Amino acid sequence: MLPDYLDAPVFDEATALALFEDDRELLEEVVALFRTTARRLHQELAASLEAGDLETLVRTAHSLKGASANLAAERIRAVSEALEELGRDARKSGEGVEFDEFLTAIDQEIDMFESMFDNA
Secondary structure, three states: OOOOOOOOOOOOHHHHHHHOOOOHHHHHHHHHHHHHHHHHHHHHHHHHHHHOOHHHHHHHHHHHHHHHHOOOOHHHHHHHHHHHHHHHHHHHHOOOOOOHHHHHHHHHHHHHHHHHHHOO
């Protein structure tokens, strides 16, 4: 089940600027890098699910969680964190779990994050 994350900001610019010590130019560079990285990690999540590779799923969700937290992309972070936890639980229990809604939510949140910068 997806976490309740829709009240969180897609991107918390004030927090991100504080994380980068108000260096807007550096923040813009990291945002550009994150956009590419987030898409690649989403593709890796999809591939790991298709292969039934929970170890890679957990590791990739953890990477996306960390990358989004470092940029204050709060919604992506929240869904990635929940996916990581669900993957760990499924790996321990051996039970089948439905992950598709998480991948869809991450894809949608990446789209929303990107749209904030496409118009900037």
